Every structure is written in structure tokens, then in C-alpha cells.
Amino acid sequence: MSQSFQTWKKQGTTFHLVPTEKFKTTTxxxxxxxxxxxxxxxxRALLPYIMEKSTAAYPSMKALRxxxxxxYDAGLYADASKFGEEHVISFQLDIVRGDLVRHETLxxxxxxxxxxxxxxxxxTEGGFREQFVKQEKRLxxxxxxxLYDDKMRFAQQxxxxxxxxxxxxxxxxxxxxxxxxxxxxxxxxxxxxxMVEEDRIDVFVVGHVTQxxxxxxxxxxxxxxxxxxxxxxxxxxxxxxxxxxxxxxIKQGKLHLGYRVSVDxxxxxxxxxxxxxxxxxxxxxSKLFMNVREKESLAYYAASRYAALNGALYVYAGVETKxxxxxxxxxxxxxxxxxxGLFTDEELTxxxxxxxxxxxxxxxxxxxxxxxxxxxxxxxxxxEDEIHIIETATRDDVVRLAAxxxxxxxxxxxxxx
Numbered sequence: 001m002s003q004s005f006q007t008w009k010k011q012g013t014t015f016h017l018v019p020t021e022k023f024k025t026t027t028x029x030x031x032x033x034x035x036x037x038x039x040x041x042x043x044r045a046l047l048p049y050i051m052e053k054s055t056a057a058y059p060s061m062k063a064l065r066x067x068x069x070x071x072y073d074a075g076l077y078a079d080a081s082k083f084g085e086e087h088v089i090s091f092q093l094d095i096v097r098g099d100l101v102r103h104e105t106l107x108x109x110x111x112x113x114x115x116x117x118x119x120x121x122x123x124t125e126g127g128f129r130e131q132f133v134k135q136e137k138r139l140x141x142x143x144x145x146x147l148y149d150d151k152m153r154f155a156q157q158x159x160x161x162x163x164x165x166x167x168x169x170x171x172x173x174x175x176x177x178x179x180x181x182x183x184x185x186x187x188x189x190x191x192x193x194x195m196v197e198e199d200r201i202d203v204f205v206v207g208h209v210t211q212x213x214x215x216x217x218x219x220x221x222x223x224x225x226x227x228x229x230x231x232x233x234x235x236x237x238x239x240x241x242x243x244x245x246x247x248x249x250i251k252q253g254k255l256h257l258g259y260r261v262s263v264d265x266x267x268x269x270x271x272x273x274x275x276x277x278x279x280x281x282x283x284x285x286s287k288l289f290m291n292v293r294e295k296e297s298l299a300y301y302a303a304s305r306y307a308a309l310n311g312a313l314y315v316y317a318g319v320e321t322k323x324x325x326x327x328x329x330x331x332x333x334x335x336x337x338x339x340x341g342l343f344t345d346e347e348l349t350x351x352x353x354x355x356x357x358x359x360x361x362x363x364x365x366x367x368x369x370x371x372x373x374x375x376x377x378x379x380x381x382x383x384e385d386e387i388h389i390i391e392t393a394t395r396d397d398v399v400r401l402a403a404x405x406x407x408x409x410x411x412x413x414x415x416x417x
Contacts, residue, residue: 015215016202016377017204020208026208028092028111029208029370030202030203031204036085041175043183044089049363050128052123054122055122071109071113072103075094076091076113083309084310085169085232093111100242111218118196127187128185129185144172151413159409162411163258196222200229201222245413247413252310252318253319255318256317257315259314259407260312260408261312265309268389270308273401281315281334282351287302287343297329298319299327302316302331309378316329320414350394
């Protein structure tokens with residue numbers, strides 16, 4: 001399963017390349033990253049939805065989509081997300097390989113459209129088109145409001161706010177309705193200029209491309225000074241367990257627990273911690289699933305997720321409100337057992353096998369491969385490195401790392417009695 005990865009820097013931009021003939025397509029992702037700040041978050045979250053609507057040369061969505069269709073239905077998308085304590089605006093191009101369709105300049109033509117979208121936006125009205133801004137503000141308001149309707153996401157957002165009130169990690173990736181109201185076509189233009197001039201740029205490419213070809217094809221990227229990464233929060237100590245609860249007219253309560261994890265996210269231990277999470281609540285054979293859900297019948301679902309960049313592990317459980325206290329107790333007992341090494345060799349082997357299999361599957365999807373590259377860039381490890389770390393992890397490693405997990409916050413969204 002060997003796969004080569006190349007990473008280098010040029011003129012301030014970091015390039016990540018997976019040269020391969022395995023796929024019939026070439027995938028290019030360009031990301032712009034800035035510190036996650038409440039003052040700019042909502043505007044940055046809205047910006048990519050506006051930018052993918054039109055460009056200066058293609059002043060409507062229909063006009064922009066027509067050349068993509070002639071390029072064998074190439075895909076061109078923009079998006080925004082959180083990555084640790086950074087806000088990331090991304091532009092992705094998916095295009096069939098030119099050599100397979102006897103169109104040698106296909107990639108260059110498609111990249112020209114990517115360049116148009118990023119660096120030649122539709123600012124003919126002194127800002128972004130008011131029509132598009134009004135339309136996308138209405139749609140974005142629905143996205144923000146939908147957080148309240150998705151009770152699992154709502155409860156998790158409340159847990160983040162409880163664990164880190166006022167801090168970047170607790171900010172919703174969509175922003176707020178209050179900030180959205182203040183956005184204008186000209187303020188959005190200022191957000192765009194800040195992105196282009198101030199953000200750190202990363203480029204990820206998976207396809208039948210060499211390093212020289214990649215640099216030539218993306219020569220339109222601006223030169224800029226070295227930008228510092230801001231995605232890793234400082235390690236924190238737990239100062240007692242914080243608790244909060246709310247009541248809403250729902251049938252199923254949501255019990256969310258936040259644990260602080262004292263593990264450096266850039267270290268190999270952050271890979272081993274995925275084994276701990278798998279045993280605890282990450283897989284169907286985990287302690288939470290088997291004991292809290294199946295054996296005790298205390299939860300409709302019970303699972304955990306390790307968030308390395310947040311230095312945290314989160315537990316989610318759908319419970320009857322009257323059973324919430326009992327469910328929290330049993331969840332806590334599962335972690336105590338894990339710290340005591342009370343798990344079988346078969347469970348450890350199965351967890352490692354599932355983590356390794358997931359990594360092998362990454363090699364079959366360009367999008368997943370780029371996602372892995374983006375997430376793993378802070379460690380500098382190859383997939384083979386990660387698999388070796390998982391294969392050689394011991395029972396003692398699991399017990400040692402489980403000891404680094406400490407309960408910090410409990411949030412309960414109660415259903416009405």
C-alpha cells in the first residue's frame with residue numbers, strides 16, 4: 001500500500017502532492033487559513049458561498065458552470081470550516097485526467113477557472129453583487145438556525161461553550177445571526193481582500209502530476225511571507241467539572257460529556273489515542289456501545305470522538321432524561337475500566353484492525369486522501385508511519401494514555417417530563 005507524499009514550500013505557500021496514476025481524475029484543493037476570531041468568522045463563513053456564484057469574467061452561476069461542463073463536467077467548489085483554532089476557506093477542483101481524453105491542456109484550462117474564482121471575483125458594483133449577497137445571507141441564516149433544530153449538534157455546541165467559554169474552539173463554524181445582519185457587499189469585499197493578502201495558503205494535489213508541473217500550473221498564487229500556524233490550542237488543566245442543563249420540548253435527551261486529553265496533537269501518542277477512543281466509544285464493539293447501550297439499555301446511542309486539535313474527547317449519548325444520571329455513572333465506569341486495563345486482547349486487536357483498515361481505504365478516494373493530508377500535516381507522518389504506530393501499540397500504551405483523560409464538562413439537554 002506504499003504511497004509517496006511530497007511537501008515543500010515556495011514563495012510562502014506550502015505544497016502537498018500525491019503523484020499517482022491510480023485515479024482517472026486530478027484533485028486540487030487550495031486553502032486560505034486565518035486565526036479563528038469571532039469578529040471575522042461569520043463574514044468568512046459566508047464568503048465562499050458568494051465566490052462560487054460568479055466571477056468577473058463569468059457574472060452568473062450559469063455563465064460559470066458552462067465552461068466547467070465543456071471540461072468534461074469538472075467540479076469547482078468553495079467551502080469554509082474550522083480546523084482547531086483556525087478558520088479555513090477552501091476551493092476545490094476535480095477534473096478528469098487530460099491524457100485519458102486526449103486533451104493535453106485540460107488541467108490548465110480548469111485551473112484557469114479556479115484562478116478566476118479565487119483572484120478575480122465579481123466586484124463590479126464596488127463590492128460583491130448585492131443580489132447574491134442578499135440571497136446567500138438568507139440561506140446562511142437558515143444554516144445557522146438549523147443548528148437549533150439538530151439537537152445533537154446543538155448539545156455539542158453548548159458543551160464546547162461550557163468547556164471553553166469565549167474561546168476560539170467554542171465558536172460555531174457558521175457564525176451568528178447578529179453578525180450576519182451587519183454584513184454588506186462592501187464589508188464582504190474587505191473580508192475577501194484580507195483573505196487574499198493575509199491568510200496562510202496551502203495547496204493539496206492528488207493526481208498524475210509532477211512537482212514541476214504542479215508549481216507551473218499554480219504559478220498564479222501570490223508570493224507572500226511565511227505565515228504562522230494557529231490551529232493548535234494550548235494545553236489546559238481541568239479545574240473541576242463544569243455542569244449545565246437546559247430543557248426543550250424533545251422526546252430524547254442529549255447527554256454530552258467533554259474530557260480534557262493531555263496529549264500533544266503533533267506527537268505519535270495522538271495516533272495511539274485513537275486506539276483508546278476506539279476501545280472507549282469509537283466503534284460498535286466499544287465499551288460505551290456494548291455496556292451503556294446494549295447491556296444496560298441506558299442510551300439510544302452512545303459513542304465517543306477524539307478531537308486531537310482541541311485536546312479533547314467527547315462522548316455523545318441519547319438518553320431518557322430520567323436515566324441521564326445513571327447513564328453518566330456507567331459512562332464514567334467504562335473509562336475507569338479502560339484506565340485499569342480491563343479490556344481483552346481481542347478487543348484491542350479488533351480496534352487496531354479497524355483503524356488500519358480505515359487508513360487503507362483512504363488510498364482509494366482522492367478526496368479522503370486530501371482530507372488526511374490536511375489533517376496530518378501537523379505531524380509529518382506518512383500513512384505507513386501511522387499504520388506502524390497503530391500495529392505496534394501495546395496494552396501499556398492504552399492504559400498510559402487513558403490516564404491522560406479527565407472529565408471537564410457535562411451538558412444535558414433535557415426533554416420535557
